Amino acid sequence: LVFTRSAFLAKKRTYDQPNWLGVGLAFSTSAALWALLFKQHNEDVMEYERRKEERQHKCTGCS
DSSP states (O other): OTTOOOTTOSSOOOTTSOOHHHHHHHHHHHHHHHHHHHHHHHHHHHHHHHHHHHHHOOOTTTO
């Protein structure tokens, strides 16, 4: 049992050479998610304003 290898430690990490592919992937994913969140928020605000205008419209001849 002393000679078993850990499945989680395949090789020692080298901190002088960062994994730039992983770093770039993490940052680009984060930026894409923030962009989608911002876009969805703007669409939700526009829909809210449209529905608010519909509620305030009290024309008897339209409907």
